[in-house]
Structures are given as structure tokens and as C-alpha cells.
Amino acid sequence: MSAAQAAAAAKPARTAADFKSDYKPIWCPGCGDYSVLSSFTKAFALCELEPEKVAVVSGIGCSSRIPAYTSCYGFHGVHGRSLAAATGLKLARPDLTVVVASGDGDGYSIGGNHFLHACRRNADLTYVVMDNHVYGMTKGQPSPTTEPDWDSKLSPGGTGLRSFNPLVIALAAGANFVARAFAGDPNGTAEILAEAIRTPGFSFVEIMSPCITFRPEQREWKSHVRPAPVKATDDPALAARRLMTDDGYNIGVLYKGDRAPYQPPMGKGPKTPVDLEKGFAI
Amino acid sequence: MSTKKPARKTAAKAVKRAKAAKPAKAVKAVKAASKPARKPAARPLQKAAARGPGIEAVRSVNELMAYAYALEIEASERYAEFAEVMETHNNLEVAELFRKLARIEHKHAEQILEEMHWTSPPKPPSTGYRWESPEGPETGDVTDLHYLMQPYHALQIALHNEKRAEKFFAGLVKKASAASVRKAAIEFTEEEAEHVRLVEEWLARTPKPAKDWAHDPDPPAYHD
Numbered sequence: 001m002s003a004a005q006a007a008a009a010a011k012p013a014r015t016a017a018d019f020k021s022d023y024k025p026i027w028c029p030g031c032g033d034y035s036v037l038s039s040f041t042k043a044f045a046l047c048e049l050e051p052e053k054v055a056v057v058s059g060i061g062c063s064s065r066i067p068a069y070t071s072c073y074g075f076h077g078v079h080g081r082s083l084a085a086a087t088g089l090k091l092a093r094p095d096l097t098v099v100v101a102s103g104d105g106d107g108y109s110i111g112g113n114h115f116l117h118a119c120r121r122n123a124d125l126t127y128v129v130m131d132n133h134v135y136g137m138t139k140g141q142p143s144p145t146t147e148p149d150w151d152s153k154l155s156p157g158g159t160g161l162r163s164f165n166p167l168v169i170a171l172a173a174g175a176n177f178v179a180r181a182f183a184g185d186p187n188g189t190a191e192i193l194a195e196a197i198r199t200p201g202f203s204f205v206e207i208m209s210p211c212i213t214f215r216p217e218q219r220e221w222k223s224h225v226r227p228a229p230v231k232a233t234d235d236p237a238l239a240a241r242r243l244m245t246d247d248g249y250n251i252g253v254l255y256k257g258d259r260a261p262y263q264p265p266m267g268k269g270p271k272t273p274v275d276l277e278k279g280f281a282i
Numbered sequence: 283m284s285t286k287k288p289a290r291k292t293a294a295k296a297v298k299r300a301k302a303a304k305p306a307k308a309v310k311a312v313k314a315a316s317k318p319a320r321k322p323a324a325r326p327l328q329k330a331a332a333r334g335p336g337i338e339a340v341r342s343v344n345e346l347m348a349y350a351y352a353l354e355i356e357a358s359e360r361y362a363e364f365a366e367v368m369e370t371h372n373n374l375e376v377a378e379l380f381r382k383l384a385r386i387e388h389k390h391a392e393q394i395l396e397e398m399h400w401t402s403p404p405k406p407p408s409t410g411y412r413w414e415s416p417e418g419p420e421t422g423d424v425t426d427l428h429y430l431m432q433p434y435h436a437l438q439i440a441l442h443n444e445k446r447a448e449k450f451f452a453g454l455v456k457k458a459s460a461a462s463v464r465k466a467a468i469e470f471t472e473e474e475a476e477h478v479r480l481v482e483e484w485l486a487r488t489p490k491p492a493k494d495w496a497h498d499p500d501p502p503a504y505h506d
Contacts, residue, residue, distance in 0.1 A: 029367045030428065031424070032424065032425070034424050038363075139502075183424075184416055184417075186417065187416065213502055222416075222425070
């Protein structure tokens with residue numbers, strides 16, 4: 001055993017508390033995102049990661065506050081662009097575990113295009129979308145996953161628009177791991193996140209995270225969710241068929257593929273910032 | 283191929299009525315409105331002991347005590363989280379009550395360590411049994427919080443959790459295959475029943491909230 005291995009073996013195992021920062025979350029009481037934060041930290045501990053070897057990248061929205069509440073490296077980026085920043089980070093620092101946090105507005109509307117191409121590219125990222133079917137931070141506008149008949153002052157009579165089906169779209173676009181979780185099951189969600197992190201390639205986890213301020217009826221999700229009655233498949237067509245016909249309440253790992261993660265062509269090796277600047281010289 | 287998700291569709295009018303109604307009535311109406319349109323195909327997560335064997339798999343007192351420790355610690359951590367949430371939202375009275383509950387549950391966990399002569403927290407038992415609900419039988423539900431809640435509501439949450447814990451151990455008394463486990467489970471059941479009684483007394487001494495306790499003249503959400 002080398003000295004480094006011996007030192008690692010002597011280190012006490014990390015607990016979820018080691019991944020929490022001193023900042024106290026500012027979400028509405030009752031928000032599902034509290035439990036998702038707890039699942040994040042539990043998952044990092046389950047994966048035996050070190051805080052300094054994890055980067056949590058986010059965009060804008062309630063869910064995107066998460067990086068500040070962890071003791072890992074964090075990047076609170078531009079609306080909808082978390083995947084672009086995270087992809088760059090992962091390719092530049094493949095030694096880091098990069099987890100991306102988003103919401104249904106940030107991830108599927110403003111960042112919808114990045115979502116498609118991140119699935120297609122299959123960089124080794126874990127993409128977690130906390131889906132509450134509403135823009136919470138900006139006071140309750142319908143999001144891409146809002147039901148067409150959701151009536152509110154900001155969308156009288158509902159939008160009449162079909163809901164986005166992110167899991168099926170992720171499959172069609174090439175995501176290597178697709179799962180659905182529920183914030184009210186933080187231990188189960190932590191296990192799903194740990195599996196997503198451990199699976200190479202682009203792992204997509206949609207977490208149903210109730211917003212009881214703007215969608216009080218979502219309190220009842222806990223009575224409806226159930227473990228998926230079937231095991232994860234490695235056949236994307238089968239997974240897509242299942243997802244197109246389920247009622248949105250089956251949770252668990254639904255698809256697990258074996259596509260090799262994206263590696264950029266290395267060319268002549270990494271360039272220094274000075275070399276890069278030469279390309280822009282007039 | 284249909285992309286309809288009938289179960290997640292809201293009955294918009296009922297939800298609208300519910301929002302305008304008084305809190306208790308509103309919750310009832312919202313519950314009715316958000317029932318799934320078709321019967322779930324599998325057991326809901328709340329009732330599913332889906333990820334492993336049942337509680338009868340607990341075969342030794344050591345294992346039982348490890349589960350009891352996990353139950354108390356999980357409950358304590360959740361109450362501490364609730365306290366932080368209430369502090370953030372400047373509901374200091376309820377925050378203090380949750381802190382108190384967190385301390386009580388933590389003390390119960392410490393008593394288990396002491397009784398078992400364990401110098402450090404036990405490792406999770408190897409039986410693979412998972413709680414029959416998504417979280418521990420004494421762990422509060424995050425979605426039960428409200429920024430205007432009062433001590434009475436916090437104690438209602440505590441009472442519900444104590445009752446769940448009592449039910450958990452009572453279930454174990456019925457199902458345990460080992461006599462020693464059954465005996466210990468009887469003791470835990472009695473202890474939790476005592477906690478239920480204490481919280482009920484506490485609740486009786488606590489002022490009941492006014493009917494319009496959740497009324498906020500400047501609410502965070504738009505209402506029709």
C-alpha cells in the first residue's frame with residue numbers, strides 16, 4: 001500500500017453533513033428542494049467523494065441556489081446555460097465530479113437547447129432537474145412541464161399547451177442514464193443520484209420537487225408516487241415506450257445505457273492561455 | 283402515441299375554489315382535486331416496503347436498536363432542519379419549538395447508545411430492511427410546513443410522528459420472529475405511547491390557532 005493509499009484509508013468516511021455549507025437555504029417552508037439538497041449531500045457521501053473534488057453548477061431559479069448550500073465548488077451561472085458551463089468544466093477538469101442543478105424553467109425552456117445537445121454529447125455529467133411544473137422564483141408562471149389546464153391569474157384557463165416530456169426527450173437525444181425521483185423520498189433519491197454519478201456519461205435525473213406555494217396540490221404527489229414496477233432497461237426504445245405510457249408517478253432508474261462518455265479530440269495537447277490568446281491577436 | 287398524463291392534470295376549478303377557501307377546507311378540496319385520474323398500477327411509495335425485505339427480517343436486538351437509533355437521529359435532524367427553515371422565515375417561536383423537539387429526539391438516540399454501551403453510532407444494519415414509508419417512522423414531512431404556522435401546528439406534526447413511531451414498533455411486535463426482538467419492541471411501543479400521551483398533554487396546554495391563521499395581507503402567491 002502506497003503512502004497516499006494508506007492516508008486515504010486512514011481518513012474517516014465523509015458524512016452528508018461534510019457536504020453542507022454554513023449558508024442556510026432560503027426556500028419557502030415546505031419546498032421540496034430542501035429534501036433534494038439533503039439527497040445531494042447523502043449521495044456525495046454514498047459515493048465517498050471529497051468536497052474539493054465535486055463541482056455543483058447551476059443556472060437561475062429556486063433550485064439553482066443549491067451550489068451555495070454545499071461545501072463543494074459551485075458555479076451559479078447564467079439562466080439556462082448551466083450545462084454549457086458544466087460541460088466546459090468537465091472537459092477541462094475530468095478529475096472533478098460535476099453535478100448540474102436546474103429547474104423545469106431553467107432547464108427545459110431557457111436551457112432547452114443545451115439540454116438536447118448535452119444529452120447528445122454525452123459528457124460525463126449528472127444533470128438534476130427539480131421539476132415543480134412552475135416558475136416559482138418569479139411568482140408562478142407556467143413552465144414547459146405545466147399541465148395545459150392549470151388555471152391561474154397568470155395563465156387564465158390554462159395555457160392549453162402540451163406538457164414537455166423531458167425523460168422521453170432525453171432518451172431520444174441520447175442521454176446514457178435516465179431516472180425519475182421524488183423529493184419526498186430523500187433516501188431513495190440519494191441512491192438514485194449516487195447511481196447516476198457513478199454511471200459514466202450524461203446522467204439525467206428528474207426529481208419531482210413540490211412547490212407548495214404556487215402549486216399546493218402537489219402536496220399530494222406523495223400519495224401517488226410509487227417505485228417503478230419494472231427494472232431499468234438498456235433498450236432506449238423500450239424505455240421510451242414505457243415513459244410515453246406511464247402516468248408520471250413511477251420513480252426509479254428507468255434507463256441505463258453503456259455509451260462511452262464524450263472525450264474531446266486531444267490534438268497536440270493542452271494549450272496555455274497565452275497560446276489561446278494568439279488566436280485572437282489582430 | 284399519446285402524451286397525455288391524466289394523473290397529473292389538475293381539476294383547475296376545484297383547485298381555484300380550494301385556494302379561496304379556509305385552510306383546512308382548502309387542503310381537503312385540493313386533495314380531492316389532485317387525486318389521480320386512474321388507479322395507480324402499483325402500491326404507492328407511502329405503503330410500499332419496496333426496496334428490501336419486511337420488518338420481520340430484523341432478527342436480533344442489536345439490529346433493532348440500530349434501527350431505533352436511525353429512527354431517532356433522522357427525526358432529530360429533520361426537526362433541526364425545520365427549526366432552520368422557521369428561523370429563516372422569522373417565525374422564531376415555532377423555530378424554538380422545533381429545536382426543542384430536535385433536542386428531545388437526539389436525547390432518545392443518545393439513550394440508545396448508552397443502553398447498548400456503544401461508543402459510536404451503529405453502522406446501518408445489514409438486513410436490508412427499509413422503512414415502510416419513504417422516510418423514518420418518526421421523521422416529519424417537509425411539505426407540512428407553513429411560514430405562518432404556530433406552535434400548535436408544530437405539535438400536531440410531532441404528535442403525528444410519535445403515533446407513527448408507536449405504530450411502527452407495534453407492527454414489529456406482531457411480526458418479529460425472535461422473542462428477544464419482540465420483547466424489546468414491546469418496550470419501544472410503550473415508550474412511544476408515553477410520548478404520544480406527553481405530546482397530547484402539551485398540545486392541550488397550547489393555544490389553538492385562530493381560524494384565519496394562514497391569512498397574509500401580502501401573500502407570496504397571486505390569488506384569484
